[in-house]
Amino acid sequence: MDEVDIEIVANPDVESPVLIEGLPGVGHVGKLVTEHLLEEKECELVRRVYSEHLPPQVSVGDDGTTELVCVELHALTLDGRDVLLLTGDYQAQDNVGHYRLTDAFLDVAEEFGVERAFALGGVPTGELIEEYDVLGAATTSEFVAELEDVGVEFRDDEPAGGIVGTSGLLLGLGQRRGVEVACLMGETSGYLVDPKSAQAVLEILQEVLGFEVDFGSLEDRAEEMEEVVGKIEEMEAQQSAMPSDDDLRYIG
Numbered sequence: 001m002d003e004v005d006i007e008i009v010a011n012p013d014v015e016s017p018v019l020i021e022g023l024p025g026v027g028h029v030g031k032l033v034t035e036h037l038l039e040e041k042e043c044e045l046v047r048r049v050y051s052e053h054l055p056p057q058v059s060v061g062d063d064g065t066t067e068l069v070c071v072e073l074h075a076l077t078l079d080g081r082d083v084l085l086l087t088g089d090y091q092a093q094d095n096v097g098h099y100r101l102t103d104a105f106l107d108v109a110e111e112f113g114v115e116r117a118f119a120l121g122g123v124p125t126g127e128l129i130e131e132y133d134v135l136g137a138a139t140t141s142e143f144v145a146e147l148e149d150v151g152v153e154f155r156d157d158e159p160a161g162g163i164v165g166t167s168g169l170l171l172g173l174g175q176r177r178g179v180e181v182a183c184l185m186g187e188t189s190g191y192l193v194d195p196k197s198a199q200a201v202l203e204i205l206q207e208v209l210g211f212e213v214d215f216g217s218l219e220d221r222a223e224e225m226e227e228v229v230g231k232i233e234e235m236e237a238q239q240s241a242m243p244s245d246d247d248l249r250y251i252g
Contacts (some may be wrong), residue, residue, distance in 0.1 A: 036202065055099060129189060
């Protein structure tokens with residue numbers, strides 16, 4: 001197999017689609033968004049991207065059949081706006097792979113006439129949170145102003161250390177190709193899969209792109225995660241209430 005192998009599955013007639021990337025990352029925020037859109041909207045698989053930079057494994061379906069790990073691009077329409085969704089179960093395993101794969105994703109985007117893209121992800125806070133802000137970064141000041149108008153926050157030196165992986169390279173490499181790119185990052189603890197953070201990001205996308213989608217299944221997943229968080233907090237409380245070694249020492 002070549003270093004990157006792009007399988008053409010379909011060539012739908014789309015008009016100036018927007019690219020939305022949601023690969024696994026902190027809190028699985030971006031992936032949850034793209035998965036939700038694929039579940040809620042009618043879509044068509046258009047490309048599979050295979051690479052030796054992805055994990056050396058196959059997935060096994062419910063019927064026992066296998067499929068080589070890949071990244072997929074789907075075409076769909078969100079209330080009149082054509083969109084390409086980029087999603088998968090893995091990112092590249094090495095730095096070179098991130099560059100090679102992101103270049104391939106942008107090649108496909110150019111084929112379909114993409115001029116604007118959104119990379120989605122999470123920003124870890126290191127603690128459980130109640131209010132979910134969405135942080136942003138963009139390739140142009142005009143894009144920054146547009147996103148600020150819909151509630152995206154742009155903070156000095158955040159996220160700390162910059163943006164890595166496919167999301168970061170879509171900004172960097174996309175800008176070099178003349179594609180206007182923004183990264184939307186939902187705040188999340190970073191400990192668990194975070195449907196609430198994903199919903200916060202999806203609400204921003206709705207505002208920017210002008211579409212509506214039902215949040216029911218995301219809200220159900222959020223309730224399930226709240227139960228998990230509740231159990232974790234209960235365990236932490238029990239542990240903090242246990243006597244320490246100093247308390248257990250016998251003084252006669």
